[in-house]
Amino acid sequence: MDYVQLINEKLQVEAFVIHFDTISDFDWVEKRDFPVYLENALRNGSWPLFQHVLKNYPFDCVLDINRATRFGDYLDQIIEEHRDDIKEIHVSGFINDLGRIPIRESNQEPLLDRVKEINVPFVIEGLFSPGDLEAIRKEIRLIQDKTCCLEL
Numbered sequence: 547m548d549y550v551q552l553i554n555e556k557l558q559v560e561a562f563v564i565h566f567d568t569i570s571d572f573d574w575v576e577k578r579d580f581p582v583y584l585e586n587a588l589r590n591g592s593w594p595l596f597q598h599v600l601k602n603y604p605f606d607c608v609l610d611i612n613r614a615t616r617f618g619d620y621l622d623q624i625i626e627e628h629r630d631d632i633k634e635i636h637v638s639g640f641i642n643d644l645g646r647i648p649i650r651e652s653n654q655e656p657l658l659d660r661v662k663e664i665n666v667p668f669v670i671e672g673l674f675s676p677g678d679l680e681a682i683r684k685e686i687r688l689i690q691d692k693t694c695c696l697e698l
Contacts, residue, residue: 547578554580561633563608566596576603583608583633586624593620600628609664610636610671611657612646621660635661637689638671648672648685658692665694 550562561581567588569575575582585608587596597620600607607624609632614621625632639652649655649672668689674681 551578551580561606563634566599567592572599572603572605576605585636586610586613587617588613589617591618593618593623597624597627600631606631606633608632608634608636608669609661610638611661612636612638612640612649612654612671615654615657616640621657625661625664629664632664632666634667634669635664636669636671638673646671646673648674648681650681650685650688655688655692658689662693668693 553559554562559580561583563583563585564575565588566584566586569584582605584596584599584605587593599605607628609621609624611621614624637649637658638646639649639654640646641652648670649657651672670682670685670689672685674685
């Protein structure tokens with residue numbers, strides 16, 4: 547974490563995204579001198595603890611819509627209870643044998659309807675075939691068309 551602090555001092559980063567499930571001591575993270583966004587829970591059953599941390603610590607969060615539906619389907623609940631804490635939305639589709647893919651290819655576009663009113667940056671996390679710029683363009687257009695997101 548000392549390196550993260552040094553990076554922040556040099557670059558003045560808006561926030562560092564830390565996966566929630568990698569933290570064992572939230573008091574320690576809270577005391578750091580750099581801003582932190584927590585990315586939502588990855589493991590089944592982690593949602594209640596993630597919810598507790600958001601309510602009891604001054605962290606904002608990053609909403610990975612795929613995780614929020616694959617691990618307990620708490621997407622609507624996190625939007626309802628923590629909408630103002632969401633600072634980014636991470637978008638990808640997921641198919642068990644393929645892993646993380648573009649949301650367009652996984653036919654999970656309806657997930658975008660559930661976050662369409664949240665006006666924060668969207669980060670595309672689906673993995674594309676190398677050099678397939680057209681697929682990336684299509685993914686960007688899809689997200690822009692289905693959300694209020696103006697920039698990606």
